[in-house]
Amino acid sequence: MTQLPILWSFRRCPYAMRARLAIASSGQKVELREILLRDKPAAFLATSAKGTVPVLDLDGTVIAESIDAMHWALGQSDPANWLNMPGEGHDLIAQADGPFKTALDRYKYYVRHPDGTRGTAQQDGAVFLAQLDKMLLGQDWLFGRPSLADMAILPFVRQFANTDRAWFDAQDWPDLLRWLAAFTQSTAFADVMTKYTPWQPDQDRVLFG
Ligand SMILES: N[C@@H](CCC(=O)N[C@@H](CS)C(=O)NCC(=O)O)C(=O)O
Structure with missing residues (x-):
């Protein structure tokens, strides 16, 4: 073999x-x-x-x-052609893996992180998510077509969404919701x-x- x-x-x-x-x-x-x-x-x-x-x-x-x-x-x-993306994509991945992931852990596992409130963590994460929503205005993917940045970040956005789905769905980020739904409903996922x-x-x- x-x-x-x-x-x-x-x-x-x-x-x-x-x-x-x-x-x-x-x-x-x-x-x-x-x-x-x-x-x-x-x-x-x-x-x-x-x-x-x-x-x-x-x-x-x-x-x-x-x-x-x-x-x-x-x-x-x-x-x-996922690697074909602007340099900004790498910065986004770094933000997702750094401050956003920190907020996600404090939000999702807040019992393990008694410092800071869950609401603060939710709001910290929301700042990044609102930035992604803006980028997705009028397009299906962060840079127009699927790239490394979408695929590196989406699994964490999904986890954040599933922590409190009702709250997440009630936010004013329609393009982010559409992006996440397209991903989670895809055969690739x-x-x-x-x-x-x-x-x-x-x-x-x-x-x-
Ligand atoms: N920086 C690592 C992080 C990987 C990571 O933390 N994975 C978690 C699961 S999602 C893990 O294995 N944690 C060890 C454990 O829970 O024992 C990477 O990007 O691969």
């Missing part, structure tokens, strides 16, 4: 989602190993020094950051959300991509 890159993944993790989106778009085949974060296999921990998903194991070379996994996959092949049973050392490999 040919050795394929191994992707350690967790279905509901937004970082793992974006890695899977890029791998699926690239057409690169990988072996997918689903794990449970509360029961990490020894082989996963031996690969991932940080113990986080996603992790790509390229025959001993480890890619431990999801954005790097996206770049790796799209560097192999990028038929949808459905294709990366297939359920797998957690990996076992003696199982047949699961092909993905």
Whole structure:
């Protein structure tokens, strides 16, 4: 059997989602190993020094950051041209991964973050979301057509939305809502959300991509 890159993944993790989106778009085949974060296999921990998903194991070379996994996959092949986006796209991804993700964690897991109120975190996140809504005015994607920025950011926007769906849907950001709905209803998203049973050392490999 040919050795394929191994992707350690967790279905509901937004970082793992974006890695899977890029791998699926690239057409690169990988072996997918689903794990449970509360029961990490020894082989996963031996690969991932940080113990986080996603992790790509390229025959001993480890890619431990999801954005790097996206770049790796799209560097192999990028038929949808996701890498073709303005430099501003990278700044947006940095904002999403930095201040927006911090707000998301404080909002979603506010019990674990007793400093600051949940409402403040919601408002902090909303500032970024309103900025995206403005960019989406009159177009389906942040830069007119699907790009790395959409796919790197959308899984986190989805998580923010699902934290309090009624509140999210009541906000005045129609273009953001349309963007998120187009993503969550897409076959591309459905294709990366297939359920797998957690990996076992003696199982047949699961092909993905
Ligand atoms: N910066 C990393 C973050 C990955 C990350 O934090 N993943 C979470 C799951 S969404 C994780 O594995 N957490 C470890 C744990 O919960 O034990 C990346 O972009 O890949």
